Amino acid sequence: SQTIHQWPATLVQPVGSPLSLECTVEGTSNPNLYWYRQAAGRGLQLLFYSIGIGQISSEVPQNLSASRPQDRQFILSSKKLLLSDSGFYLCAWSPGTGKNEQFFGPGTRLTVL
Amino acid sequence: GEDVEQSLFLSVREGDSSVINCTYTDSSSTYLYWYKQEPGAGLQLLTYIFSNMDMKQDQRLTVLLNKKDKHLSLRIADTQTGDSAIYFCAEPFTGGGNKLTFGTGTQLKVEL
Numbered sequence: 001s002q003t004i005h006q007w008p009a010t011l012v013q014p015v016g017s018p019l020s021l022e023c024t025v026e027g028t029s030n031p032n033l034y035w036y037r038q039a040a041g042r043g044l045q046l047l048f049y050s051i052g053i054g055q056i057s058s059e060v061p062q063n064l065s066a067s068r069p070q071d072r073q074f075i076l077s078s079k080k081l082l083l084s085d086s087g088f089y090l091c092a093w094s095p096g097t098g099k100n101e102q103f104f105g106p107g108t109r110l111t112v113l
Numbered sequence: 114g115e116d117v118e119q120s121l122f123l124s125v126r127e128g129d130s131s132v133i134n135c136t137y138t139d140s141s142s143t144y145l146y147w148y149k150q151e152p153g154a155g156l157q158l159l160t161y162i163f164s165n166m167d168m169k170q171d172q173r174l175t176v177l178l179n180k181k182d183k184h185l186s187l188r189i190a191d192t193q194t195g196d197s198a199i200y201f202c203a204e205p206f207t208g209g210g211n212k213l214t215f216g217t218g219t220q221l222k223v224e225l
Contacts, residue, residue: 032211042217042218044201044215049211094211099143100143100213102213104157106154107155109153
């Protein structure tokens with residue numbers, strides 16, 4: 001069966017520091033991968049998605065970047081965090097078939113102080 | 114653009130039925146989804162319905178689809194305290210690309 005991991009689970013970082021969040025998927029190959037941010041425990045904002053290694057689509061202009069160095073690894077990064085980067089970051093994968101269903105990781109709670 | 118709309122809050126008593134409603138945007142959506150998010154956790158895919166169906170039942174969950182009105186609902190029978198969570202409906206993004214558009218989420222509170 002497929003599983004998706006995210007780490008760290010929680011992170012407190014000062015403004016201006018760098019960021020690296022990691023997401024890995026097991027039990028599938030060539031998944032579509034997604035990074036979302038959820039602010040104030042409600043709406044989901046799609047940040048990036050990827051259909052393959054090195055193929056990243058950015059959905060909104062922002063202070064963040066994403067990379068996919070391996071088939072089942074998706075990394076969210078920033079060179080200098082802003083206060084507004086605080087939130088709950090969710091990684092998801094999809095098999096890319098016609099159903100479009102997505103499966104989510106446990107999330108990372110980021111607090112920028 | 115149009116939003117996938119849900120009411121923000123719903124409060125029910127334990128043992129009652131809960132009905133969570135969603136209005137989606139694209140009448141050509143093939144699959145529609147319901148997700149559950151417990152506090153501090155990721156989203157869990159609860160169920161989905163294919164657009165050629167008008168009802169799907171899975172144990173305590175019943176999904177109703179009204180394509181004419183672009184209305185989707187999730188009924189939870191015999192609601193338990195463990196059902197307290199935020200529920201999101203989702204539809205395929207109208208621009209394609211294997212993306213989903215999520216609703217605003219409905220927070221369900223189950224009271225004793």
